[in-house]
Amino acid sequence: MATANDIFDEFLNDNGHxxxxxxxxxxxxxxxxxxxxxxxxxxxxxxxxxGWVPE
Known part of the structure; x- marks a missing residue:
C-alpha cells in the first residue's frame, strides 16, 4: 500500500521535480x-x- 510520502513523491516527479x-x-x-x-x-x-548536508 502506498504511503502519503510515496504519493507526494510521485506527484512531484510527475510535475518535473x-x-x-x-x-x-x-x-x-x-x-x-x-x-x-x-x-x-x-x-x-x-x-x-x-552548508548543505546529505539527508
Whole structure:
C-alpha cells in the first residue's frame, strides 16, 4: 500500500521535480557538494561553502 510520502513523491516527479535523495559526488579523492560544487576532504559531513548536508 502506498504511503502519503510515496504519493507526494510521485506527484512531484510527475510535475518535473527531482525526488531522489542527494548525496556527495566524488571527484578523484575529494567529495563534491551537489548543491554548489564545493570540494571537500573525504571526511566532510557538511559543505563548508553553502552548508548543505546529505539527508
Amino acid at each position: 527531482d525526488v531522489e535523495q542527494q548525496t556527495w559526488e566524488e571527484d578523484y579523492n575529494k567529495k563534491r557538494c551537489p548543491e554548489c560544487g564545493g570540494l571537500h576532504e573525504m571526511s566532510a559531513v557538511e559543505c563548508s561553502v553553502c
